[in-house]
Amino acid sequence: MINKVQSFFEKQIFGVCAWWGEKLQLKSSRIRMFFIYLSFLTFGSPIFIYLIMAFILEHKEYFKLQKKKSVWDI
Numbered sequence: 001m002i003n004k005v006q007s008f009f010e011k012q013i014f015g016v017c018a019w020w021g022e023k024l025q026l027k028s029s030r031i032r033m034f035f036i037y038l039s040f041l042t043f044g045s046p047i048f049i050y051l052i053m054a055f056i057l058e059h060k061e062y063f064k065l066q067k068k069k070s071v072w073d074i
Helices: 003-010 016-024 028-043 045-058
Strands: none
Touching: 016 028, 016 045, 028 045
16 A cells, blocks of 8 residues: 555656665655755755756756767768
């Protein structure tokens, strides 16, 4: 039951903490707790950072650096 709820929230809340967990090789629950505690200490400013990261993850194919083509690649 808990795994179903957790996977639901992972899909619904953009998966930012899971992505950071994979990159930093940490549990995503620790990263979530970090965001929660930091939000309380800084009066909610990490929420804006979280939303920016969610936007970037959602549109990451547009933010990837693309290899420039040379004249000879035509």
